[in-house]
Amino acid sequence: MKKFTTFSLIICLVLLSLSPLSAAGKKEAAPSDQVKLTFMGWGTDAEIDTYRTMIADFEKAYPNVKVEYIVVADNEFDTKLQSMIGAGSPPDVFYCMIDNFMKYTATGNLLNLSQFVNSNEIFERDNVWDQIIDLYRYDGTMLGKGDVYALPKDVSVFPIFYNVDLFKKAGVVPPTKENPWDWNDYLAAARKLTSGSGENKVYGSGAYSLESAVWSNGAEFIDQETLSTVLIDEPAFVEALQWMADLRLVHQVVPTIAESGSLNDYDRFKQGKLAMVGAGTWSLGDFWQNCDFTFDVMNWPVSPRTGKSEIWFGSAGLSVSSKTKHPQEAFNLAAYLAFYEDSQRTAYQKGQAIPMLKDMAYNEFATLDKDPAHKDVLFDVLMNHTRVASQSKTFTQDWFAEFNANVASVFDGSETARSFTQRMKPRLQALLDESIELSKEFSL
Amino acid sequence: MKRREGAAGLLFLAPTIIYFVVFFALPLLISVYASFTNWNILSPKRSVVGLRNYQKLLADPKFWIALKNTFYMLIPIPIYLILGLLFAYACHKKIPWERLFRVLYYLPYISSIVALTIIWKWLFNTEFGLVNYALSSLGFAKHDWLNDPMWTKRMIVIMISWKFIGIISIYYLAVLKSVPAVYYEAAKIDGASGTQQFFKITLPLITPTTFYLAVVGLIGSLQTFIEVQLFAPDGGREYGVATIVYYIWQKAFQSSQMGYACATAMLFGLFILILTLIQLSVSRWWVYEGE
Numbered sequence: 001m002k003k004f005t006t007f008s009l010i011i012c013l014v015l016l017s018l019s020p021l022s023a024a025g026k027k028e029a030a031p032s033d034q035v036k037l038t039f040m041g042w043g044t045d046a047e048i049d050t051y052r053t054m055i056a057d058f059e060k061a062y063p064n065v066k067v068e069y070i071v072v073a074d075n076e077f078d079t080k081l082q083s084m085i086g087a088g089s090p091p092d093v094f095y096c097m098i099d100n101f102m103k104y105t106a107t108g109n110l111l112n113l114s115q116f117v118n119s120n121e122i123f124e125r126d127n128v129w130d131q132i133i134d135l136y137r138y139d140g141t142m143l144g145k146g147d148v149y150a151l152p153k154d155v156s157v158f159p160i161f162y163n164v165d166l167f168k169k170a171g172v173v174p175p176t177k178e179n180p181w182d183w184n185d186y187l188a189a190a191r192k193l194t195s196g197s198g199e200n201k202v203y204g205s206g207a208y209s210l211e212s213a214v215w216s217n218g219a220e221f222i223d224q225e226t227l228s229t230v231l232i233d234e235p236a237f238v239e240a241l242q243w244m245a246d247l248r249l250v251h252q253v254v255p256t257i258a259e260s261g262s263l264n265d266y267d268r269f270k271q272g273k274l275a276m277v278g279a280g281t282w283s284l285g286d287f288w289q290n291c292d293f294t295f296d297v298m299n300w301p302v303s304p305r306t307g308k309s310e311i312w313f314g315s316a317g318l319s320v321s322s323k324t325k326h327p328q329e330a331f332n333l334a335a336y337l338a339f340y341e342d343s344q345r346t347a348y349q350k351g352q353a354i355p356m357l358k359d360m361a362y363n364e365f366a367t368l369d370k371d372p373a374h375k376d377v378l379f380d381v382l383m384n385h386t387r388v389a390s391q392s393k394t395f396t397q398d399w400f401a402e403f404n405a406n407v408a409s410v411f412d413g414s415e416t417a418r419s420f421t422q423r424m425k426p427r428l429q430a431l432l433d434e435s436i437e438l439s440k441e442f443s444l
Numbered sequence: 445m446k447r448r449e450g451a452a453g454l455l456f457l458a459p460t461i462i463y464f465v466v467f468f469a470l471p472l473l474i475s476v477y478a479s480f481t482n483w484n485i486l487s488p489k490r491s492v493v494g495l496r497n498y499q500k501l502l503a504d505p506k507f508w509i510a511l512k513n514t515f516y517m518l519i520p521i522p523i524y525l526i527l528g529l530l531f532a533y534a535c536h537k538k539i540p541w542e543r544l545f546r547v548l549y550y551l552p553y554i555s556s557i558v559a560l561t562i563i564w565k566w567l568f569n570t571e572f573g574l575v576n577y578a579l580s581s582l583g584f585a586k587h588d589w590l591n592d593p594m595w596t597k598r599m600i601v602i603m604i605s606w607k608f609i610g611i612i613s614i615y616y617l618a619v620l621k622s623v624p625a626v627y628y629e630a631a632k633i634d635g636a637s638g639t640q641q642f643f644k645i646t647l648p649l650i651t652p653t654t655f656y657l658a659v660v661g662l663i664g665s666l667q668t669f670i671e672v673q674l675f676a677p678d679g680g681r682e683y684g685v686a687t688i689v690y691y692i693w694q695k696a697f698q699s700s701q702m703g704y705a706c707a708t709a710m711l712f713g714l715f716i717l718i719l720t721l722i723q724l725s726v727s728r729w730w731v732y733e734g735e
Contacts, residue, residue: 075673079697086485086702103700107487258588262571396699405678408591438700442487 035065035326037333040081040091041153042074046350054343058336065329085109092324093334096150096317098135098392104319105138105149106395106443111320114147116331123339127358129155135388136317140443143393150317151338154353156281157313157381158209161372164294166193166202166275174298177380180309181301183243186276190253193275204253206265206277209300210407211389213240215310216303221390221400228436230399230429232421236305241410242417249413257412280314281378285351288370296372299381313386354378395439399431479707484700497707507708509683510691516597517668517687520605521661525654527605528612533642535613536620546617549610561674564603565590590675593684600671600685612657619653620646651731659723666716669693688712 043051048071055067070091072080078100084090096104104110117125117133125133132152139146167174170192175181181189190204214221219237223229231237248254255265255274269277270290278300279287287295302309318334320327337343339357347353348365355361366375391400403424410420482493501507531549535542552560567574568589576586589595627645636644669689672679679686679694686694688708696705 079693082485082697103486107484107489109486257591258570261588261590262569262573398699401678401698405683406681408681412591434699438484441482442484442489442700444487444489 035329037330038068038091040070040094042072042077050343050346054337054340090321090323092330093320096319098315099397102143103395108444109322110149111322111327112147117148120335122335128356135315150319151334153316153318155315155356157378158278158280158311159297159381160276161279161295161297162276164296182304183301186301194253203255203274206274207254208244208247209278212300212311213244216308218306227393230425230432233425238417238421245410281354282352288351296374297377309385310387311385312389394435396435399428402427402431475706478703479710481703483703485702497704501707506683510686510688514666514687517665519601521665523605524608524612528609529616532613532616532620535617549613552607553611557670568599593680596675596685615653619650623649648732655727655731
């Protein structure tokens with residue numbers, strides 16, 4: 001008998017430990033005569049406060065609507081959202097990262113917002129940059145074309161921030177829009193800016209942006225026509241990757257992998273021990289608070305091979321569930337949260353994002369008496385040098401994650417860019433093929 | 445009368461039974477079914493694909509790497525069992541500051557894993573970490589704990605061992621206190637030394653607890669996930685840190701293959717069951733169950 005009890009207990013323990021489904025979400029209460037919407041997002045404490053204020057204002061403007069605001073940690077957000085969708089009770093309005101946008105749209109989870117955008121009472125379509133509205137278009141196969149399925153929650157560009165004081169000390173003249181640097185100029189400057197040793201070591205540059213190096217050099221991760229062939233072993237790609245690695249390995253103007261692991265380039269920059277770092281515009285507030293030096297921004301250098309410069313731009317979308325019972329109200333909420341003037345203003349004043357409303361960006365933000373002095377560079381980068389990352393255009397991102405999880409072996413010098421890309425190509429191709437198959441299998 | 449008592453009994457059991465059925469038994473059944481489909485959560489398109497998920501799974505090298513890494517996570521079990529017992533024994537023998545030590549041992553167990561991870565990341569920081577500082581001042585080489593999957597795994601083993609020593613020693617302390625004093629008195633009269641008493645009386649009498657802790661530890665260790673996600677969010681270079689549960693999570697929520705993830709969970713569940721049954725059958729050779 002005792003044996004049997006122990007045995008049953010153990011079986012129960014094993015059973016309890018299984019099932020990825022036990023975390024599915026709860027069903028929401030049905031709305032009565034008043035419209036009740038659920039909105040799910042993530043954010044820092046400051047952002048959450050801003051959103052609470054906005055929601056309260058929205059409820060005042062639309063007295064028949066009540067909003068339940070669900071906050072989830074950003075690293076758990078997607079898991080939770082998928083569980084809720086799986087359980088058949090998604091929130092009415094929710095954040096959608098650009099990388100997941102295609103997956104959610106293709107499987108019919110996002111409401112087509114085109115007609116609402118064209119006849120809306122909340123924002124002026126012409127006052128919003130085309131790039132960020134176009135970002136959330138999908139025509140059934142390609143991102144960036146077709147109907148609108150989300151509104152931008154924010155937009156961020158990823159330029160190079162530099163320490164003006166260190167530049168002056170080393171006698172380095174920063175590039176301008178008219179006279180951009182090429183890679184060689186960047187390296188020469190980084191060399192001049194690198195100095196000292198031990199505690200006083202100052203590095204010229206942080207890790208260079210992989211995407212910028214690759215795209216500016218005229219290379220691609222995958223072909224842009226059909227998004228079906230991995231191209232990482234093409235000479236221009238290999239050259240770009242090796243150039244990046246050599247900044248660290250040969251020229252020693254970038255902290256080693258171990259050093260970056262100990263104190264990342266971003267924090268090193270804030271401490272004044274690194275002169276140029278790639279960072280998003282969401283970092284402005286942090287820089288304002290924690291940098292005791294003057295900083296400014298520049299565009300990524302052009303590749304000597306092509307003479308052009310490209311970088312990705314980031315955004316999270318506000319989407320409306322295709323299952324919502326109140327499409328118009330849900331759209332209103334999304335639009336209100338996206339383009340609400342006060343929140344746009346608070347966001348740039350706190351240094352969380354640049355405004356998405358053109359008039360506010362050009363008039364208020366551009367003349368704000370805070371670093372960087374050259375805010376026009378940010379607009380230039382956004383309008384003329386950005387593109388959507390390739391992995392955002394595929395159904396799953398596994399192929400890109402595989403590359404990133406292993407690329408450190410090039411940066412720490414354990415293999416060359418050539419051998420790495422040749423070794424990785426078949427793996428990435430298999431994962432990309434899988435993504436295409438999944439897309440065919442599950443797209444509506 | 446009997447019948448009414450039976451009904452009342454069922455009523456009292458109902459909350460637990462309903463909870464079990466709704467949150468465990470049903471999802472489990474759905475998972476079994478889902479493992480034979482191509483379900484991806486997001487899409488309403490779904491069809492039965494037979495054994496395809498299982499075939500694909502067995503052919504995926506990452507599954508085998510993850511399985512190997514999962515076994516690696518069993519290493520903490522003997523470490524925390526032995527150290528936990530030693531600590532409990534020390535407390536039992538009334539060392540000074542016993543209560544303070546008990547609290548200190550228990551602290552890691554109730555601390556948030558995220559907070560612990562942040563502290564451990566700093567301890568094992570390559571340039572500024574205390575561990576490397578200690579190693580280098582003793583003349584050893586510094587290790588790049590966080591960038592090398594092998595070292596990251598070792599660090600996780602150390603962290604899990606440390607985290608569980610406290611709770612394990614509490615279990616042992618409870619059972620040590622329940623060993624009747626008469627055995628020791630009799631042994632003393634027969635002239636048994638302290639060491640002999642420990643190995644001949646204490647150790648055999650606490651084997652049921654050891655067995656329980658080993659079974660629970662095995663099941664828990666095989667499910668190591670959150671540490672991996674926190675220390676190596678992408679699974680580490682060449683998937684060197686990823687465990688099976690991490691693999692399941694990744695397939696379900698990042699690769700949009702819930703059916704496939706369910707198949708992995710089923711296979712792995714079966715696997716845990718077999719291991720546990722082996723443990724159970726071996727237990728009769730070493731677990732003392734009384735006269």
